[in-house]
Amino acid sequence: MPVDFSNAWKTGAKIVNESISLLPNIILGILIFILFLFAASAAKSVTRRLVVRRRTHQGIGLLLGRLVHTSIVVMGFLIALSVIAPSFQAADLVKLLGVGTVAIGFAFQNILQNFLAGILLLLQEPFRLGDVISVTGIEGKVSDIQARATVITTKEGRQVVIPNAVIFTNPVAVGHNEDTKS
Numbered sequence: 081m082p083v084d085f086s087n088a089w090k091t092g093a094k095i096v097n098e099s100i101s102l103l104p105n106i107i108l109g110i111l112i113f114i115l116f117l118f119a120a121s122a123a124k125s126v127t128r129r130l131v132v133r134r135r136t137h138q139g140i141g142l143l144l145g146r147l148v149h150t151s152i153v154v155m156g157f158l159i160a161l162s163v164i165a166p167s168f169q170a171a172d173l174v175k176l177l178g179v180g181t182v183a184i185g186f187a188f189q190n191i192l193q194n195f196l197a198g199i200l201l202l203l204q205e206p207f208r209l210g211d212v213i214s215v216t217g218i219e220g221k222v223s224d225i226q227a228r229a230t231v232i233t234t235k236e237g238r239q240v241v242i243p244n245a246v247i248f249t250n251p252v253a254v255g256h257n258e259d260t261k262s
């Protein structure tokens with residue numbers, strides 16, 4: 081008794097034909113996303129330059145630059161996705177995320193705590209890039225202040241990532257730039 085592969089062949093041909101017909105949309109979606117990546121990088125550097133010129137709250141400039149960059153990249157991704165799959169709507173994604181917000185909140189509690197502590201540190205500016213700080217027995221020069229963590233470089237040249245919640249809730253000894261120049 082011979083096996084009939086005609087239905088499988090028709091289904092396979094249909095899948096290949098639909099994939100080929102989507103190819104222009106996929107290429108257009110990738111090009112749109114790449115354009116948004118370039119726009120995000122440009123917006124990030126412009127935001128940083130504008131805030132750094134003020135010479136106050138430079139950390140906020142770093143944070144605002146990252147937020148602008150991330151927002152533009154997410155928007156570009158959503159637009160590219162809607163070009164590739166026209167039936168996709170961003171509202172559907174928002175509804176889906178709304179359902180799991182409580183579970184996500186508990187899962188990301190520490191990340192959110194570090195993020196909020198980072199924003200408060202950037203607003204208060206107890207230290208700046210280049211300052212030497214000591215917290216929980218770790219001492220080094222501040223090389224980056226991120227929304228989630230602060231990166232310091234020790235005397236040995238190692239980079240240490242300290243969560244901002246640790247810095248915010250523990251005593252910190254700060255040696256400002258002017259003190260370290262001598």
